[in-house]
Amino acid sequence: MLKDITLGQYFPGDTVVHRLDPRTKLVLTLVYIAALFMVGSWGGYALVFAALASVAAVAHIRPRALLKGLKPLVFIIVFTAVLNLFFTGGDDILFQWRSIHVTWSGLKRAVSMVLRILLLVSGTFMLTYTTSPLAITDGLEKLLSPLKKLHVPVYELSLMMCIALRFIPTLIEETDRIMSAQKARGADLETGTLPERAKALLPLLIPLFISSFRRADELALAMECRCYNGGEGRTRMKQLRMAWQDGVAFALGAALVAGILLLRRLGI
Amino acid sequence: MDPIIRIKNISYTYPDADRPALDGVSLDIMPGTFTAVLGSNGSGKSTLAKHLNAILVPAGGKVFVDGMDTADEGNLLAIRRQVGMVFQNPDNQIVANVVEDDVAFAPENLGVEPKEIRRRVDEALKSVGMYEFRMHAPHLLSGGQKQRVAIAGVLAMDPDVLVLDEPTAMLDPRGRREVIAAVETLCRERGITVVLITHHMDEAVRADRVLVLDKGRIVLDGTPQQIFPQTAALQALRLTVPDTVALMSRLNAAGMDLPMDALTPAECAAAILEALQ
Ligand SMILES: Nc1ncnc2c1ncn2[C@@H]1O[C@H](COP(=O)(O)OP(=O)(O)OP(=O)(O)O)[C@@H](O)[C@H]1O
Ligand SMILES: [Mg+2]
Numbered sequence: 001m002l003k004d005i006t007l008g009q010y011f012p013g014d015t016v017v018h019r020l021d022p023r024t025k026l027v028l029t030l031v032y033i034a035a036l037f038m039v040g041s042w043g044g045y046a047l048v049f050a051a052l053a054s055v056a057a058v059a060h061i062r063p064r065a066l067l068k069g070l071k072p073l074v075f076i077i078v079f080t081a082v083l084n085l086f087f088t089g090g091d092d093i094l095f096q097w098r099s100i101h102v103t104w105s106g107l108k109r110a111v112s113m114v115l116r117i118l119l120l121v122s123g124t125f126m127l128t129y130t131t132s133p134l135a136i137t138d139g140l141e142k143l144l145s146p147l148k149k150l151h152v153p154v155y156e157l158s159l160m161m162c163i164a165l166r167f168i169p170t171l172i173e174e175t176d177r178i179m180s181a182q183k184a185r186g187a188d189l190e191t192g193t194l195p196e197r198a199k200a201l202l203p204l205l206i207p208l209f210i211s212s213f214r215r216a217d218e219l220a221l222a223m224e225c226r227c228y229n230g231g232e233g234r235t236r237m238k239q240l241r242m243a244w245q246d247g248v249a250f251a252l253g254a255a256l257v258a259g260i261l262l263l264r265r266l267g268i
Numbered sequence: 269m270d271p272i273i274r275i276k277n278i279s280y281t282y283p284d285a286d287r288p289a290l291d292g293v294s295l296d297i298m299p300g301t302f303t304a305v306l307g308s309n310g311s312g313k314s315t316l317a318k319h320l321n322a323i324l325v326p327a328g329g330k331v332f333v334d335g336m337d338t339a340d341e342g343n344l345l346a347i348r349r350q351v352g353m354v355f356q357n358p359d360n361q362i363v364a365n366v367v368e369d370d371v372a373f374a375p376e377n378l379g380v381e382p383k384e385i386r387r388r389v390d391e392a393l394k395s396v397g398m399y400e401f402r403m404h405a406p407h408l409l410s411g412g413q414k415q416r417v418a419i420a421g422v423l424a425m426d427p428d429v430l431v432l433d434e435p436t437a438m439l440d441p442r443g444r445r446e447v448i449a450a451v452e453t454l455c456r457e458r459g460i461t462v463v464l465i466t467h468h469m470d471e472a473v474r475a476d477r478v479l480v481l482d483k484g485r486i487v488l489d490g491t492p493q494q495i496f497p498q499t500a501a502l503q504a505l506r507l508t509v510p511d512t513v514a515l516m517s518r519l520n521a522a523g524m525d526l527p528m529d530a531l532t533p534a535e536c537a538a539a540i541l542e543a544l545q
Contacts, residue, residue: 133365134364134365134366134369159363162363162364162365163363165365166362166363166364166365166406166407169405169407170359170407173407214360215359215360218355218357218360218361219360219361219363221323221355222353222355222360222361222363222418223363223373224323224348225321225323225348225352225353225422226348226373226374226377226421226422226425227345227348227349227374227377227378227425228373228377229345229377233379234376234377234379235375235376235379235380235381235382235385236372236376236382236385237368237369237372237375237376237382237385237386237389238369238372238382239382
């Protein structure tokens, strides 16, 4: 049952978006987020939405997958909407009931905040849905490599991320196994009050903890045996390479920013 | 020919232990040979293995790998590259979440050119029969497949020696057969020197030479044909004998006159057939 947990929700595919260099996608995601905060008109939101929809279409991401990803955010979205709707001041009162009043500017603000959150999160999904976690790690490492000069252990951090990703399924499998073993001995993990259930988890976590330390020990030994001695002087089998498609992607990103600024200027 | 590994009277005691784990071991291993190491739990097999690629450095005595002293820090990477080491639990040796990326780990550490890494990765995966799985996620493979990926991971360093510490202990019979077959092919066809630590006698039977450790010393050393007929000595060391030898000795006890050095099932069957005719 624990095995059903999906991670990083990467949907493998072979579209142009999937094949873009991870660095391009990382940088463009940042550009997209910045652009979103430059939006100053409804036309701007429409443009960002159009851009998002085209990327999703090219990458074969179905709207359903996006909505599913947005589901956990319902609470934050409702909260933001309510907060902006009822607590924005102004004289342009839309309707009033006892001490509660909603203003035009409040409505506008609520809608624009909700749009902003939806577009922001959906935009980052474009990155994680089309790029494997490993590629993201690789891209981040390359982008952050100038920090090596400041003695930031960029390579080590990215290796840590890779190893964590590699061991998550193994540890989930192990948790499943320990859970079955405890259940077979009569442990009850599913009923009872919260403190009772938390207490029942203890015999699950302790063996998991101990075995993780043993694994870490063995893995470190195995890595040493395979000549691991830090990031210094290391080469990579798979070189990241930019292609002309990446150039086009950057141009489109720039066009999006320009378009938003123009619409803002025109007030559309 | 010079031995690829030369061990001169080494001893080693773990920091918090009261008796030595290795106590005066001397040993020469010739290139291209297949050596099996046997011994009961705690006899010092793993400790010996860790001396072969400078994970441990002997407290007394010397270990030379291809002429390089393991006590010399400057030789460390050269020795580790030369002597590949595979452990019991395949899950805890695989670092990446794609098979080919994992196999590339060692040559990447060594700073090999990307093109050459690609070539070595493909070759290593082919030589253990895992090339078709190069894009797979390791956690979805069977135990025997994972262990073969782990072997490919050290082969990519292009080592002369392969040391395997109970590589089949966690595998089912089928996984064991796959792994041992792969190891034997590497030794016989590519001339890689193999040191196999095992509790399975049927694996040791295939070796050129069998070493038996007890309390940190080598107590028996010879060909499988010389070692395995010594059933009394092996049992005194808390070791089992191969099924074939057990069968022969029981038949002999029952009055037959069979040779004790027919070790493989095929040889054993032939010997019994001959005696019956
Ligand atoms: N890290 C350690 N610290 C202290 N003592 C150790 C350590 N590792 C092993 N020993 C001790 O050294 C001796 C030899 O251990 P070693 O692991 O080499 O045996 P082994 O033959 O590999 O056994 P097994 O068949 O169980 O793997 C044992 O007495 C063991 O208890
Ligand atoms: Mg051992």
